[in-house]
Amino acid sequence: MSEKVSQDFAAPFVFKQAQESAPSSLRYHLRRVTITKEFTFDAAHHLYAYQGKCANLHGHTYRLIVSVSDVLDEIGLAIDFGDVKTLVKTHVVDRLDHTYLNEVLPPMNTTAENMIVWMFEEIEQALHAFRDTARVERLTLYETPTSSVEITRQEMGL
Numbered sequence: 001m002s003e004k005v006s007q008d009f010a011a012p013f014v015f016k017q018a019q020e021s022a023p024s025s026l027r028y029h030l031r032r033v034t035i036t037k038e039f040t041f042d043a044a045h046h047l048y049a050y051q052g053k054c055a056n057l058h059g060h061t062y063r064l065i066v067s068v069s070d071v072l073d074e075i076g077l078a079i080d081f082g083d084v085k086t087l088v089k090t091h092v093v094d095r096l097d098h099t100y101l102n103e104v105l106p107p108m109n110t111t112a113e114n115m116i117v118w119m120f121e122e123i124e125q126a127l128h129a130f131r132d133t134a135r136v137e138r139l140t141l142y143e144t145p146t147s148s149v150e151i152t153r154q155e156m157g158l
């Protein structure tokens with residue numbers, strides 16, 4: 001066996017030993033860390049009971065920024081970016097992309113504020129079903145490059 005291969009085999013054991021002998025403040029396993037993933041989607045909508053141009057049918061390229069926390073596993077990973085991507089796309093982004101939001105979302109005025117509350121509930125439910133230690137910490141939704149809303153776990157009352 002070459003030296004490189006034997007080092008690769010040894011790495012997890014060396015890592016585990018180093019973690020176990022480290023002071024508790026440096027033991028990364030089980031520490032909670034927040035990771036962030038970004039998405040974009042295009043959709044049309046109009047606002048009800050609104051005086052101004054947004055009462056007319058128009059479209060946006062929305063940008064959604066999702067921050068999720070979980071406890072670190074044995075290899076120092078909170079939750080895989082790829083798993084967050086799949087969950088958010090399946091439960092939110094792909095349901096809204098290239099749609100008319102007023103018809104696709106549950107009955108609501110399609111303000112960015114109402115949308116982000118709905119998104120938080122959808123992502124939190126899907127994430128919790130995926131892994132019960134995972135939590136949505138914060139969402140930010142850009143409706144235009146200069147206009148955004150955000151909501152935290154605390155603001156959701158969780």
Ligand SMILES: Nc1nc2c(c(=O)[nH]1)N=C([C@H](O)[C@H](O)COP(=O)(O)OP(=O)(O)OP(=O)(O)O)CN2
Nearest residue numbers: 046047053054060110111112113143144145146147
């Ligand atoms: N608090 C909110 N205000 C507005 C919302 C909203 O969801 N929450 N939505 C709209 C319109 O749908 C639309 O997003 C227009 O937003 P606005 O930032 O005014 O868009 P502009 O393109 O005019 O922005 P500029 O970058 O200033 O040109 C309206 N308000």
Ligand SMILES: [Zn+2]
Nearest residue numbers: 045054058060
């Ligand atoms: Zn709009």
